[in-house]
Amino acid sequence: MSTITQVPMLHAQSLQRDPRIAAAKSLILQAVQEHQSAIVSVRPPRPELESESQRILDEFGALRGGALFYPYLSSGLGNGPFVELIDGSVKLDFITGIGVHGYGHSHPEIVAAGIDAAISDTVMQGNLQQDVASYEFSKMLVSLARESGSAIEHCFISSSGAMANENALKLAFQKNYPADRVIAFEHCFAGRTLVLSQLTDKAAYRQGLPPTIEVDYVPFFDQTDPAGSTRRAVERLREHLHRYPGRHANLWLEMIQGEGGYHVGDRDFFRQLCEIAREHGLAVIVDEVQSFGRTTRPFAFQHFELDDLVDIVTIGKISQACATLFTAAYKPKPGLISQTFTGSTWSIVAGQRIIQNLVDRGNFGPDGHNVRLHRHFAAGLEEIAQRRPGTIQGPYGLGGMVVFTPFDGSADKAKDLTMRMFHAGLMSFVAGANPTRVRFLMPLACTTFDHIDLALQIIDQCLADVQAET
Ligand SMILES: Cc1ncc(COP(=O)(O)O)c(C=O)c1O
Structure with missing residues (x-):
């Protein structure tokens, strides 16, 4: 939030450097650390809290129109991968909101990011009014995406993985108009909007919903039959392209199928499909909402060495704020994408720090x-x-x-x-x-x-x- 250096100092900069802020921050962090220090392993619920906690969970389930998957409401405090729940139990969190909480719970660096964000002027960033945090987040993502040669130049921040994916589809459809179909992998998951429920290959997730876009599916890579599954996917891709000439706007790649069961693809498999897609003018879109930050490189497309073939990439979850990154060829016309909320200030500040720290602390690399x-x-x-x-x-x-x-x-x-x-x-x-x-x-x-x-x-x-x- 403080890369602009001007003389005289901006009022915001003098606030950020005010020793009282530093002292207050250190006091808060000290208090958090003291209180979280007892949360060091798993623990069963405390009997005296169980009935009230169950009442709250039941009422919350009724309010939201359906019970939660787990009887989980966090107390608001944790310690690394451990989190305390309102029944007094402590869980070892190895699901992290399906990949969101990369620093676990109540991590001092994330609490510090929250304090920095809290003294920023607004809760939310978006369309007309953003601050330097949004610039820094975008700049870091584009620079990481270009590290090994991709032509990604742009980054549009957004409030959820689904919105990042919607924006990706819009870019592809607008550029490749009048193409109106999408090619995706069988069993892919792309999000919960009306369009993404159609793209997602799971009937239960679109039950009762009106059709929106037409999607043609190709089978995913099969690790037990690499050559055969690659051949079958290539054949199916060619069939679709042949059946609907000029009608496909993009090839949609979820390279490690998340909701589908963590099936992992393969470099040559993806390269063959992407090359064919590119020959036919389709945008290659990689949905990394779940896989971003989790492979040997920040982006999974880098792990699979597809830098020269990607046009659009979406990220989310561990990045806290989500984003659609794209090459110059897919720059939208004015009016196509805009958001009141791109993300909360804390999500953007924390996202930037989490990603930077994963890089700096050696999470990536073949032996990272x-x-x-x-x-x-x-x-x-x-x-x-x-x-x-x-x-x-x-x-x-x-x-x-x-x-x-x-x-x-x-x-x-x-x-x-x-x-x-x-x-x-x-x-x-x-x-x-x-x-x-x-x-x-x-x-x-x-x-x-x-x-x-x-x-x-x-x-x-x-x-x-x-x-x-x-
Ligand atoms: C691959 C993939 N794409 C998109 C999404 C949708 O993200 P969100 O739930 O933030 O809208 C998810 C969420 O699980 C995902 O795993």
């Missing part, structure tokens, strides 16, 4: 922290799989996205296991169908091997309990 966390977790799951045959298939996933298939892969068994683990103190979530898997999105900036070992203990115990009951 993301990969090492994955390896440690995967090795532990493999050990359990061997010791308890029939309980775990896998693990699968990549970097900060870890998944396994429990038992027979039925949705009931997977959901039951996530619930058992929740009650034992570990937060995960289901993903995919046939098989349904159990996935983990660790807070990448604060998870240690000890945290993973605790998660493994809980997983092992819950699997043992299920085995003992059957």
Whole structure:
């Protein structure tokens, strides 16, 4: 928030540098640290808080028109990957709001970002009025996106992954008008708007909704049959392009299928599809709302070496504020995209710091922290799989996205296991169908091997309990 240097100093700069702000901040951080210092491991609910907490959860469920997946309401305090709930229990959070809370809970750097944002003049950034934080966030993202040669030049911040994706589609449709169709992978998930519910390949998510856009699907990469699955996807892509000549505006790539079950694609598979798409004038759009920050590079398109082929990329979740990044060719005409809220000031300041810290602290690289966390977790799951045959298939996933298939892969068994683990103190979530898997999105900036070992203990115990009951 303070890159503009002018003489005399701006009033905002003198406020930011006021020693009283520094003193207040240090006092607040000290208080947070003192109070969170007791939150160091998982803990069951406190009996005296259980009935009131259940009442609040029931009432909240009624207010929002449906119960929450987990009986989870945070108390507002945590410590790294641990979070205290209103029933007094402490959970080890390895799902982080499906990938959002990259620093876990109540991390001093994020609290400090919040204090900096709180003394900024507005809660929200957007259309007519933004501050330097929005500029810095955009600049950092474009510079990271260009690191290994992509032609990305622009960044439009937005308030959710779905809005970032809507904006991406708009850019592609406008540039490639009158093309009106999209090509995407089977089982992809793109978000919850009317258009994205059509793009998302899951019937239940568009039940009762009117059709909006036409989507043609190609099968995703199959790690058990790389050559065959690549051939089938290429054939299907060519069929669609042949059946509707000139009608496709873009190829939509979710390269690590998140909601679909953490299926991971492959460089050559993506390159072949993207090259064909490019030959036919389609925009290559990469949806990295879930995978951003979790592979060996900040962007998954960089991990898969697609720098020369991407036109538009969307990010979200761990970046706190979401964004659509695009090349000069996809610059919109005035009026196409604009938002009252691009994000809250805190989300933008915190997003910038989280991403910068992941870079600075070595989360990326072929042997970076993301990969090492994955390896440690995967090795532990493999050990359990061997010791308890029939309980775990896998693990699968990549970097900060870890998944396994429990038992027979039925949705009931997977959901039951996530619930058992929740009650034992570990937060995960289901993903995919046939098989349904159990996935983990660790807070990448604060998870240690000890945290993973605790998660493994809980997983092992819950699997043992299920085995003992059957
Ligand atoms: C790949 C992908 N795209 C888009 C979205 C939608 O993001 P949001 O829920 O922030 O709208 C998600 C959310 O899970 C996602 O995983």
